[in-house]
Amino acid sequence: MPDLEIRNIHHLYSGYQIDISAEQAALLRHKLIILQYPMYWFNMPAILKIWFDQVFTYQFAYGSKGNKLKNKKILVSMTVGQQEENFKLENHFLINDFLQTVKKISRICANGLFRLYCFVWCFSCSRDSQRRKDSKNKTA
Template sequence: MALIILAHPNFDKSFANKTIIEALENSKLDLEIRNIHDLYPDFKINAKAEQEALLRHQTIVFQYPFYWYSMPAILKQWFDIVFEYQFAYGSKGDKLKNKNFVPSFTVGSSESSYTALGFQHFRVYEFCKHLEQTAYHTQMNYIDPIYFHGTSLAAGYTPDSIMTNAKHHAQKLIATLSQLQ
């Protein structure tokens, strides 16, 4: 069984993340989806409840839109509160050891903008080192991120193209989760 930590501040208006979550819900996978914006609109995250959810699952997927080269604020807050000393790390902090850590996110701008010569200057995977280090520090198995570009209406992408790409993304994620179970 996999745990999906959904961190989208405006999920109801999302084309990409909403399509991905709907595909996951309609899959045959045994999943628990926790929309942390719905659970904690005040950002007052219940560490014990979240830790209990983590303990129930072997695979943890972090589903979110890529914001300012990182994650939305609530997901950063979630990590700060939930991955606490002696739970996730420390001399007795091995509760996440050997669990799978799967980043899954959507990127607003084009793939060509995330190159050494592109507008963003770096490739997306270079912005993911903090995720890899978090998995390493907590003794989790880091799975390479699953993501796709072109989810911003402001950048000229259409809802149809976004949803088509999101369906492909969801299928990759479902295949990955199937292999990890």
């Protein structure tokens, strides 16, 4: 994939000093923006929140001239360290509540033309299966 660009903001900006121009330029280069992150305390990591605050600026992402993200698509791939059942309340999937911030940002940017696709992966590993994996690694 020649047009694929991976930007690990945790490694690029470990001191939380976001290069706003570089990040905005990266957003402009692509039609699809994938946000891959773990859920921390029912929300996005702090550095991602700072990234949104600093990069999605007035007249870039929103405002009368803020149409730079128009027709872009966003795909959220969020990892959760618990079983899916822990996020169900009757007929309601709580992960949808945790994504409200990103959903709202996507609606505001480009007058609602910014699309949001959510994929949530919940993994669980029983102690027995983990022990089997550990014992295979020791013998290899």
